[in-house]
Amino acid sequence: MTQLTLPGFDAPPPVPVHRFFFAVMPDPATAVRIAGMANSLRLEKDSPVGPERLHITLGSLGDFAYVPDATLARARAVADRMDGPSFSVKFDRIISFNGRPGRQPLVLMGRAGLGHLIDFRRQLRRALKQEAGLSILPAGFTPHVTLLYGAPRPDEYRIEPITWTVFDFVLIDSWLGKSHYDVLGRWPLTTGSPSG
Numbered sequence: 001m002t003q004l005t006l007p008g009f010d011a012p013p014p015v016p017v018h019r020f021f022f023a024v025m026p027d028p029a030t031a032v033r034i035a036g037m038a039n040s041l042r043l044e045k046d047s048p049v050g051p052e053r054l055h056i057t058l059g060s061l062g063d064f065a066y067v068p069d070a071t072l073a074r075a076r077a078v079a080d081r082m083d084g085p086s087f088s089v090k091f092d093r094i095i096s097f098n099g100r101p102g103r104q105p106l107v108l109m110g111r112a113g114l115g116h117l118i119d120f121r122r123q124l125r126r127a128l129k130q131e132a133g134l135s136i137l138p139a140g141f142t143p144h145v146t147l148l149y150g151a152p153r154p155d156e157y158r159i160e161p162i163t164w165t166v167f168d169f170v171l172i173d174s175w176l177g178k179s180h181y182d183v184l185g186r187w188p189l190t191t192g193s194p195s196g
Contacts, residue, residue, distance in 0.1 A: 019060060024055065041153075043151055052181070075171065079171065091109060103149045109143075
């Protein structure tokens with residue numbers, strides 16, 4: 001049904017309810033380990049990220065008030081053609097990112113052991129642009145896993161490295177403001193080197 005507007009008044013833009021993004025996720029055992037660490041760092045008003053939602057964002061296709069079927073079909077077609085080896089990732093510190101007051105992300109970061117992830121993300125971003133005319137945002141990439149949202153921590157914490165092997169990547173529909181994800185597609189990486 002079309003909503004009528006009065007002359008001289010524009011209809012407000014629809015409110016986005018979906019964010020679509022590509023990501024890699026830890027295996028279930030590693031996700032439980034990461035979530036346990038997040039709980040050990042949790043303060044009273046912090047909101048931890050559940051183990052089923054832990055991920056590294058490779059890039060967002062954007063926020064939408066509807067499901068953009070044509071955009072998702074083009075993104076899936078590119079993902080179908082991606083070909084790359086599985087690789088490992090390593091995170092060895094925890095820091096706070098800037099965010100809304102009281103909602104700063106506390107994240108896992110790494111100084112080394114993320115080169116193959118960065119390369120894969122660059123290949124995916126280039127393929128989406130060249131083959132489908134799609135841009136994934138942001139242009140820059142700071143690999144991290146968000147543990148929780150809450151009060152900022154002034155210090156950086158060194159931790160025993162957390163590593164896992166990335167065997168696939170996913171396309172996620174994040175329901176904005178709902179703390180809910182739907183995995184819309186999963187694409188395997190080939191086994192073999194590089195793994196480090």
